[in-house]
Every structure is written in structure tokens, then in C-alpha cells.
Amino acid sequence: MSCVKSRETKQSTNVDPAKDFNASAEMLPRQPSKTPKALRNGGRVKSNAAEPTGVYQPNNNVMAPHMQSPDYVQLSTAAAITLGIMTGKMYRCECTRCLNLLLTYPEGCRANCAYCGLARHREAERDYADRNFIRVDWPAVPMDDIIDIVAKDPANSPFHRMCISMITHPRSDRDTVSVLKKWTDRIDPEVLPVSILSNPTTMNRDDVITLKDLGADIFTVALDAATPEIFDRTRGKGVQSPHKWDKYWEILMHAKDVFGAQKFGAHIIVGMGETEQDTLRLVQQIVDLGGHSHMFCFFPEKGSLMDHLPATPRDQWRRVQLARYLIDYRDVRVEQMSFDDEQRITDYGMAGGELSDIIEQGIAFRTSGCPGKVQEDISACDRPYGDSPPSNIASYPFQPKKKDLKKIRRQLDIPVVVQS
Numbered sequence: 329m330s331c332v333k334s335r336e337t338k339q340s341t342n343v344d345p346a347k348d349f350n351a352s353a354e355m356l357p358r359q360p361s362k363t364p365k366a367l368r369n370g371g372r373v374k375s376n377a378a379e380p381t382g383v384y385q386p387n388n389n390v391m392a393p394h395m396q397s398p399d400y401v402q403l404s405t406a407a408a409i410t411l412g413i414m415t416g417k418m419y420r421c422e423c424t425r426c427l428n429l430l431l432t433y434p435e436g437c438r439a440n441c442a443y444c445g446l447a448r449h450r451e452a453e454r455d456y457a458d459r460n461f462i463r464v465d466w467p468a469v470p471m472d473d474i475i476d477i478v479a480k481d482p483a484n485s486p487f488h489r490m491c492i493s494m495i496t497h498p499r500s501d502r503d504t505v506s507v508l509k510k511w512t513d514r515i516d517p518e519v520l521p522v523s524i525l526s527n528p529t530t531m532n533r534d535d536v537i538t539l540k541d542l543g544a545d546i547f548t549v550a551l552d553a554a555t556p557e558i559f560d561r562t563r564g565k566g567v568q569s570p571h572k573w574d575k576y577w578e579i580l581m582h583a584k585d586v587f588g589a590q591k592f593g594a595h596i597i598v599g600m601g602e603t604e605q606d607t608l609r610l611v612q613q614i615v616d617l618g619g620h621s622h623m624f625c626f627f628p629e630k631g632s633l634m635d636h637l638p639a640t641p642r643d644q645w646r647r648v649q650l651a652r653y654l655i656d657y658r659d660v661r662v663e664q665m666s667f668d669d670e671q672r673i674t675d676y677g678m679a680g681g682e683l684s685d686i687i688e689q690g691i692a693f694r695t696s697g698c699p700g701k702v703q704e705d706i707s708a709c710d711r712p713y714g715d716s717p718p719s720n721i722a723s724y725p726f727q728p729k730k731k732d733l734k735k736i737r738r739q740l741d742i743p744v745v746v747q748s
């Protein structure tokens with residue numbers, strides 16, 4: 329974890345200060361290498377067959393025990409610290425307000441997304457429970473232990489929301505239902521709402537309905553890529569991965585029908601070769617459907633098929649981050665914005681003084697995601713340093729202070745407007 333000591337702390341961001349966007353032609357993933365047969369499908373973990381004994385903390389590729397959902401889940405380092413399962417301290421923030429859980433299996437995720445640390449191609453190199461994901465380790469913990477802690481006093485829990493991330497596995501649909509049931513049997517989802525980060529590839533409309541009926545509050549689809557071409561090259565055929573853009577949209581549309589307005593959304597990663605206009609058109613499309621977008625800054629995750637590529641330059645990221653906030657929460661439309669020949673934003677469609685006030689409020693630059701107890705446009709899911717190191721923050725997991733806003737304005741190249 330980057331705000332506690334870990335192997336990720338010193339990773340370079342690869343940001344080229346002279347370049348202000350990641351062009352499509354440069355953002356090409358490596359091809360996955362072949363995994364020896366004996367190591368496929370969690371072969372090493374299964375043949376070792378070590379019984380799990382409580383919490384498993386990733387420890388640089390010592391053999392992971394045989395843990396699986398629904399009995400076990402993995403949780404973010406931030407959530408583990410917040411729960412008191414791990415010790416540590418976050419840089420400039422109190423841990424997290426979202427209990428992010430990942431389903432877990434010896435076979436790991438069966439997809440091969442090029443930017444993701446959990447991808448299948450890593451199985452020769454690192455057991456599933458030892459893989460870094462959004463820059464942090466994910467300890468594996470018995471689900472009952474987590475519920476025991478939170479159920480003591482859900483209303484006063486530090487968490488504002490719980491989220492189940494499904495990963496791609498033949499059992500993830502049914503185990504998501506089991507994990508959700510275990511939770512709602514003891515914790516009222518009205519008190520601590522639940523989000524589902526879905527895996528559309530294995531789902532159908534009935535699965536979406538079941539999760540809603542069991543008390544899930546928000547359903548999200550990680551499109552991640554902003555265009556069908558980038559989707560295909562980073563998570564589809566281009567990297568021997570099973571996902572399809574159309575299938576993701578099919579489930580997103582079911583989520584819109586079943587969960588309703590403001591209760592569904594899409595994840596989008598900025599800086600994988602799409603243009604700024606591509607991303608913001610997609611943001612507008614989702615808003616027009618009644619949903620929200622949750623945005624991530626591309627970071628070259630160690631061990632992923634894109635770990636040789638540059639992180640999104642901060643100028644590109646800030647422009648898109650600000651424009652997305654205006655579309656999602658301030659009723660500005662993408663058609664009111666202007667773009668240059670490279671489809672970079674040149675005008676946000678809002679008067680300078682008003683835009684300056686929004687920048688000064690700082691909320692646009694915080695981590696985006698499902699809301700918590702504070703207000704609609706402040707995410708419960710703050711994912712501390714999940715898309716950048718603390719030395720060059722992309723998504724602020726806390727309210728940006730004066731010095732942060734000065735830096736943000738420099739990155740945006742928008743000075744303070746002095747009112748006469």
C-alpha cells in the first residue's frame with residue numbers, strides 16, 4: 329500500500345512532464361506469455377493444498393493457502409487497516425469509508441485485462457492472493473470475521489458502504505449472491521448500503537434482478553475502456569481475454585432498468601489511448617441514461633501487460649476529471665465544451681468565475697465512486713492512492729487543501745479569477 333510501507337511505494341509514475349496526453353498509438357499492451365500447464369488454474373496452490381488459517385497477508389510470493397469465496401474474500405489494504413485487521417497509517421487521510429471486497433479463488437480471475445494486476449497471465453509468476461491490484465495488496469480474510477466486526481455496530485462503523493467486486497470466474501455469480509446474503513442476514517443494507525462491481529461476461533438479466541432483490545443498492549459495470557477499440561485491445565481478443573464491449577453494455581442497460589436512475593454506473597479509465605472527447609461523450613451518454621461514471625487515472629500497475637507504459641499525464645487527467653464532474657453534477661453538457669484538433673478540452677462550457685469557484689471547492693478532484701453519507705458528489709469509495717502514488721496524487725482521497733488546489737490549477741493551467 330502506498331501510504332503504508334510496501335513494495336509499490338517507490339514505483340515510478342512514468343509521467344513525461346513534456347507530454348500532455350497518452351496517444352492511442354503509444355498505449356499498446358504487451359502480449360501475455362504462455363503459462364506452463366502445471367501452473368495454470370491455480371495449479372501451484374491446489375497441489376500444495378495448504379489449509380487456510382485465518383487472515384492471509386500477501387508476502388511476496390510465499391505459497392498462498394487454498395482459500396475461496398464465499399468463505400473467504402480479499403479486501404483492500406485500506407479496508408483491512410480500517411477494520412483493525414492490519415496495522416498502518418494512511419498518508420494525509422483516515423483510511424477508507426468503503427469496505428471493498430474481492431471474491432477470491434485459487435484460479436484467480438480468468439480474464440486477462442492488460443492494465444490489471446489480477447490478470448490471468450500472472451499465474452506463473454505470482455499466486456492469486458499475492459497479486460497487487462490498483463497498486464495495493466489485498467489480504468484474504470474469512471467473510472464471517474469481517475461481518476463479526478462490522479455487525480457489532482453498523483450505524484457507527486467507519487464505513488459508509490460495502491462493495492463486492494466479482495472478478496471473472498465461473499463461480500462468481502453464485503458466490504456474489506452468497507456473500508451478499510451473509511452480509512444482509514446480519515447487517516441492514518439500509519444502514520450500510522452495498523454496491524456490486526459486476527462481471528458482465530458471466531451474467532444475465534436474472535442475475536442483476538437477484539442482486540437487487542437481495543438488497544444491493546448500486547450496480548456498476550467496469551467498462552474501463554472508453555471506446556470499443558480500446559476495450560478490445562486491453563480486455564478482449566487483443567490480450568486473449570474473454571470480455572466483449574456489447575456484453576458489458578447489455579448488462580449496463582439491465583442495470584439501468586432494474587436498479588433505476590442514480591443507482592447504476594460505469595467505471596472508466598482515463599489515459600489508455602482514448603481522446604478526451606471520447607471519454608466525455610461516454611460520460612454524457614451515461615448521464616443521459618440516468619447513471620454516473622466513476623473515473624480512474626491510468627497507472628502502470630506492476631506486473632500488468634501495460635506496466636511499461638506512461639501513467640496519464642496530470643494535465644490530461646485534470647481536464648477530464650474536471651469536465652466529468654461538470655457533466656455528472658453541474659448539468660454542463662459535452663456539446664457545450666470545446667475541443668482542439670487532438671480532441672483535448674479547450675473550454676469547459678462554463679463562465680470563468682463559476683468554473684473557478686468549482687475548482688476552489690475541490691470536490692471534482694476527489695476520488696469518484698458510489699456516494700456515502702456525506703453528500704451525493706462525495707464518494708464513499710476513496711481508494712487511497714489506487715491510481716497514483718502519494719507524491720503525485722491523481723484522485724484525492726481527502727478534501728484537497730490550499731496547496732493541493734494550487735498544484736491542481738497549475739496542472740489545469742487555470743489561474744484564480746480575480747473578481748473586480
Ligand code: SF4
Pocket residue numbers: 437438439440441444445446447448495496563
Ligand atoms: S475482469 Fe476485472 S479483475 Fe479480472 S483481469 Fe479484468 S479488470 Fe482485472
